Amino acid sequence: MPPDRNRTSNSQGRQKSCSECAKAKRRCDLRQPSCLRCTRQDLTCLYPPAPATTGTPSSHSASMTLESVADDDNLFSFDAPSYPNGHDVELLDFDFCGGLGSIYSFDDQLNGDVGGSLSLSRLNYLPGKLFSASHITPYAQSRVEYSIEQLKAAPAMMVFKNQTPWCHPNLYEDYMPRSLQDAHAACALYSSRNNANATFVARHITDHLKELLDSPVPTNSTELLARAQALVLYQIMLVFSGDIRYYGQVNALIRQLEDIGTRLQTVVMEETDPSDPLPLYPTIDARAAWKSFIFREAARRSLLILFHFLAMCNLMRGHLSSCSSHLATGNRVTLSAHLWSAASAFDFAVAWNEKKHHLVKELNFADVLETARADDIDIFGRMIMTGLMGIDDVKGWFHTRGGTY
Structure with missing residues (x-):
């Protein structure tokens, strides 16, 4: 039984639930200073005072560690940790509510200048x-x-x-940097977790992540991209593992992701977009163009997904601050499932010459919505479009184009 709350101190001869559990008619485990349900849901846990004491009721601590996880009553069907509400990270730009046609409109949503149905946090x-x-x-x-x-x-x-969706299968055909090799191995262990090996897997993943974070940031563009992709994979495992052993490194990795994103943005800005048709024979030019496209678009997609994921992490942490709009400046990404999924240089050249590929600049999807077909948009495109528009509007757009979401 919890300390200082035994049966003899209760005038009714039985334990009393905390006020929140009693109000919700849920079973209370009577833990002190806060029951498990209140801890998980960030509720203020207050017990009725025992008659023999004059002290004030215990309350939930004003801080929370990353080990706290969301309760089953949460809106989401996925397992997500409850993050502490710190103020060291701003909500980044490549996120889910930029607003079609104006990335800056997200500021209004964050600052409460829109209707309640369009705000990001509930009134409670x-x-x-x-x-x-x-x-x-x-x-x-x-x-x-x-x-x-x-x-x-x-x-x-x-x-x-x-x-x-942001790492092409042929990106590291010739050479995969060590950072991504280790992350690849970590993903294999993560995907094979069970009750018997969970502790070993968690230790392996967190130890290798620490080694990566302790290593110097590379200057080579391929090595830099691999490091960014590796960090995203590690963060996915940390955040969505549903295992308390992973949560300790989430905040530290958020700061690393922001830093690597800024460096990767420099690489992305240097890439150019050719527009000339490609010869189908001989294929030497097509092969060179395909290889260049793979790196260019993998870097662009990785940058977008990195900041998209950061924005989601920050949202779950309660960071509802203004966007860093400069991150969108000069950003480009090509949305074409036909180019991204091409199986060979020949298939790539045919798609390049015959299919419309949509170059999205600074997250302006106006051309995509007006001229794209449903089969032009792959998983990555759906992720970004859903983030900007909401799932119902994207489903509606796909339906009007004769496709399905």
Whole structure:
């Protein structure tokens, strides 16, 4: 039984639930100073005072560690930790509510200048208080849930298909840097976790992540891209593992992701977009163009997904601050499932010459919405479009184009 709350001190001869559990008619485990349910849901846990004492009721601590996880009552069907509500990281730009046609409109949503149905946090959330996934509105949920499901599937996809929606299967055909080799191995272990090996797997993943974070940041563009992709994979495993042993490194990795994103942005800005047709024979030019496209678009997609994921992490941590709009400046990404999924240089050249490929600049999807076909948009495109528009609007757009989401 919890200390200082035995049966003899209770005038009714039985234990009393805390006020929150009693109000919800839920069983209370009577832990002190806060029961497990209140800890998980960031509730203020107050017990009725015993008659023989004059002290004030115990209350939930004003701080929370990353070991606290979301309760089953949360809006989301996925397992997500409840992050502490710190103020050391701003909500980044490549996120889920930038607003079609104007990335800057997200500031209004964050600062409460739009209707309640379009805000990101529920009315029961007070700024500065503990924040968890239960405070996220259906409006925000409709923009992040699809991406989260794809992120959760990424480690297994990397193992079994040697790719993710932002990492092309042929990107490291000649050479895979050590950082991504280790992350690949970590993904394999992560995908094979069970009750018997969970401790070993957690130790392996967190130890290798620490080694990566302690190593110097490379200057070579391929090594830099591999490091960014590795860090994203590690963060996915840390955040969505549902295992308390992983949560300790989440905050540290958020800062590393921001730093590597800024460095990767420099690489992305240096890439150019050719427009000339490609000869089908001989294939030497097509092969060179295909290889260049793979690196260019993998870097661009990785940068977008990195900041997209950071924005989701920050949302779950309660960081509802203004966007860093400069991150969108000069950003480009080509949305073409035909180019990304080409199986050979010949297939790539045919798709390049015959299919429309949509060059999205600074997250302006106007041309995509007006001229693209449903089969032009792959998983990555769906993730970004859903983040900007919400799942219902994206489903509607696919339906009008004769496709399905």
